[in-house]
Amino acid sequence: MNLSTCVKLCCHQKMPVTSLFVERSTPLQEIQTARRGGCRHFHFSLGSEAQISTMLVEPLERDDFFLTLHIDTRLPAIRGLMDIDLMLLEGKEVATYLMMEKWQEAGYTHSIGVAYYTIP
Known part of the structure; x- marks a missing residue:
């Protein structure tokens, strides 16, 4: 079983991306950003497990x-049903998509809004 899933979102955004939020149910957790080799990496945690993942922005x-x-x-x-809202600090929505149960096996992602292109 693939333990790491990659979701690629094609976005059209005029303002530069500096920081992103990840919203899981109630709490908003701020993503700490760092720049490496010209690419922006966004580190965030999901839920109480405090699992750190990486989001890479490729211009x-x-x-x-x-x-x-x-x-x-x-x-x-x-693995369960959850919503993740990716938003800029200024409040502009970048992507909202729903992760269904066992989506990592089926490669299924439903994307809404500015970011609309997904790959399993």
């Missing part, structure tokens, strides 16, 4: 970029 053109989200699917919180 494509002037206003487009890819968000690649790597998640450890061994976590019980990820």
Whole structure:
């Protein structure tokens, strides 16, 4: 079984991405950002397990970029039904998508809003 799942989102965003939030049920947890080799890495935790994952932003053109989200699917919180809202600190929505149960096996992701392209 693949223990790490990659979700790639194609986004059109004019404002630069500096920090992102990950929202899981009630609490909002701020992502600590770091720059490595020209790419922006966003580190965040999901739930009480405090699992650290990495989001890589790859610039494509002037206003487009890819968000690649790597998640450890061994976590019980990820295996169940959950919503993750990715938002800029200014409140602009980048991506909202629903993760269904066993989505890591089926490669199924339902994406809404600005970020609409997903790959399993």
